[in-house]
Amino acid sequence: MFPFLQKLLWFMATFAAASAAVTSEIIQPIRQSGDEVALIFVPGAFQRGQYYREIARVIQEASQLRVWAALTDGYDSNYPNPRQLPGAVEGAIKGLKQAGMISETYIGIGHSRGGVVIGSYGRSSQLKAVVLMGAFLNSTLKDYPIPILTLAAELDGRVRITRVVNDFEELLDDASQSKDAIFRTPVINVQGTNHLQFETRSPIPRNITLDIKSDVTDAEALKTIAHYVNSFITSTFSTDATQVKDAQEQLKDDFTDSRKRFQPILDMKALEENGDSCPWAIIVQQYFAGKFADVVVVNNDILELPEFNKSKPSLREDKGKIEIDNTAFIEFEEGYEYNFLEPQSPKEIRLKLKSKAAINDALCQAPGKEPSCRSLNELAMEYALNSSNGYAVDRYNLRGRPIFFEDDIMTSSENEWLSTPLNMWEDDGLHVQAVALVTSINSPKLEGMHYCKVMAPYRALEWIIIDSLRDY
Numbered sequence: 001m002f003p004f005l006q007k008l009l010w011f012m013a014t015f016a017a018a019s020a021a022v023t024s025e026i027i028q029p030i031r032q033s034g035d036e037v038a039l040i041f042v043p044g045a046f047q048r049g050q051y052y053r054e055i056a057r058v059i060q061e062a063s064q065l066r067v068w069a070a071l072t073d074g075y076d077s078n079y080p081n082p083r084q085l086p087g088a089v090e091g092a093i094k095g096l097k098q099a100g101m102i103s104e105t106y107i108g109i110g111h112s113r114g115g116v117v118i119g120s121y122g123r124s125s126q127l128k129a130v131v132l133m134g135a136f137l138n139s140t141l142k143d144y145p146i147p148i149l150t151l152a153a154e155l156d157g158r159v160r161i162t163r164v165v166n167d168f169e170e171l172l173d174d175a176s177q178s179k180d181a182i183f184r185t186p187v188i189n190v191q192g193t194n195h196l197q198f199e200t201r202s203p204i205p206r207n208i209t210l211d212i213k214s215d216v217t218d219a220e221a222l223k224t225i226a227h228y229v230n231s232f233i234t235s236t237f238s239t240d241a242t243q244v245k246d247a248q249e250q251l252k253d254d255f256t257d258s259r260k261r262f263q264p265i266l267d268m269k270a271l272e273e274n275g276d277s278c279p280w281a282i283i284v285q286q287y288f289a290g291k292f293a294d295v296v297v298v299n300n301d302i303l304e305l306p307e308f309n310k311s312k313p314s315l316r317e318d319k320g321k322i323e324i325d326n327t328a329f330i331e332f333e334e335g336y337e338y339n340f341l342e343p344q345s346p347k348e349i350r351l352k353l354k355s356k357a358a359i360n361d362a363l364c365q366a367p368g369k370e371p372s373c374r375s376l377n378e379l380a381m382e383y384a385l386n387s388s389n390g391y392a393v394d395r396y397n398l399r400g401r402p403i404f405f406e407d408d409i410m411t412s413s414e415n416e417w418l419s420t421p422l423n424m425w426e427d428d429g430l431h432v433q434a435v436a437l438v439t440s441i442n443s444p445k446l447e448g449m450h451y452c453k454v455m456a457p458y459r460a461l462e463w464i465i466i467d468s469l470r471d472y
């Protein structure tokens with residue numbers, strides 16, 4: 001680039017920063033000594049810097065470090081953005097230095113939208129670490145250049161815990177290779193808290209924020225959050241070996257404790273895809289086999305469209321043993337990967353199964369009563385409830401809206417089955433109605449089929465831990 005152009009761009013950038021209205025409120029440390037660090041806060045969308053005064057104070061109290069804070073505020077339309085952020089952080093650093101801070105240990109800490117922008121910015125900046133509150137990193141933790149703490153609220157009604165679980169899954173894998181991952185890129189599930197409890201302000205009606213009613217008071221939430229932030233910054237920046245050891249012990253416990261709430265989500269998610277096959281399709285085919293499940297081996301292929309439309313399950317019998325090849329198609333919510341407001345579980349699972357009658361016939365048994373697709377949805381719910389931890393089940397029973405399984409929509413041709421979506425609607429509960437196609441074992445083209453469009457066990461779990469808890 002021409003030096004002159006570079007200079008012009010530099011000038012424009014400086015001018016833009018100078019004209020911006022972002023300010024920083026500097027909060028002095030409460031300790032006289034200790035390793036000096038500063039937390040530079042970036043608020044959520046349409047939130048104000050002052051809403052983070054309280055959490056800053058509670059972190060100062062929790063920590064043996066000499067903690068400064070800078071509360072940035074006044075982004076255009078109060079919407080933190082990548083254009084104004086560099087100037088905001090530089091302004092905060094200037095303010096901290098003027099107020100007497102000597103070390104250069106600057107930690108960016110962003111809530112919600114603030115977390116999104118500080119996460120990207122932290123990749124190449126003066127920051128030495130980043131804390132995300134009610135936000136997640138939109139890329140690999142392992143490759144992030146500086147330590148990063150992700151705080152996920154268990155009852156976050158905006159950034160679904162089922163989105164942040166992907167980062168925890170990544171951490172599990174990283175931790176299996178290096179224990180340091182738990183200290184360098186912790187992902188913590190903050191029990192019983194919601195999206196807004198990282199800040200302090202007069203309540204916003206939940207029907208506007210979509211947030212979930214928390215299990216803990218605001219004061220308890222701040223204390224727990226401050227405890228996690230302190231463990232992370234102490235383990236990362238303290239020069240006192242005992243403090244570091246204690247903080248690392250805490251982070252290990254926090255990892256184990258978080259796992260109790262994350263693992264059920266991972267377990268239900270694991271039922272939808274394992275390589276090219278859908279474990280759920282295998283489980284429900286075995287369920288159709290009933291008391292003969294022991295002699296039935298099932299293989300499943302997850303197919304894309306149009307292959308799935310054309311596929312047909314098959315069954316082979318050999319010396320009293322049966323092998324079934326069935327197929328599945330998994331449909332997700334549109335754009336769910338980039339939209340943390342959307343359910344992260346499949347919208348529906350389409351299964352082309354062999355009927356119970358076909359299995360029984362191959363074993364020279366009477367056809368028996370064909371189970372419904374509805375019974376598979378009930379089974380999905382049973383799996384989701386059984387996998388959940390006790391707190392989540394109690395909470396659901398206490399204040400979750402119930403789930404109702406309606407009788408199957410019976411279709412009479414493959415085309416009708418293919419074009420009829422799983423029917424789900426919400427009122428004082430969630431109604432789920434599966435779509436079935438059952439053909440006779442003598443049907444000329446489709447002998448002994450039982451096709452079902454069903455709810456994923458993962459969707460049942462999302463209902464239990466998130467959506468059922470929202471006000472309708």
Ligand SMILES: *[C@@H]1O[C@H](CO)[C@@H](O)[C@H](O)[C@H]1NC(C)=O
Nearest residue numbers: 116117120137138139337338
């Ligand atoms: C996350 O990354 C995807 C793909 O790179 C991008 O489309 C999306 O806008 C990013 N989301 C955020 C919140 O940065």
Ligand SMILES: *[C@@H]1O[C@H](CO)[C@@H](O)[C@H](O)[C@H]1NC(C)=O
Nearest residue numbers: 204205206207208209471472
């Ligand atoms: C939210 O709830 C409040 C109180 O119940 C009500 O007055 C308000 O109209 C609701 N707002 C929306 C957008 O539904």
Ligand SMILES: *[C@@H]1O[C@H](CO)[C@@H](O)[C@H](O)[C@H]1NC(C)=O
Nearest residue numbers: 305306307309415416418419
């Ligand atoms: C699959 O079948 C449905 C129902 O007939 C149809 O709407 C859809 O277009 C088909 N998809 C493909 C890719 O063939």
Ligand SMILES: *[C@@H]1O[C@H](CO)[C@@H](O)[C@H](O)[C@H]1NC(C)=O
Nearest residue numbers: 379380382383384385386387
């Ligand atoms: C769920 O738990 C109950 C009670 O422990 C048990 O009877 C049932 O078999 C379990 N269901 C599944 C699908 O694992």
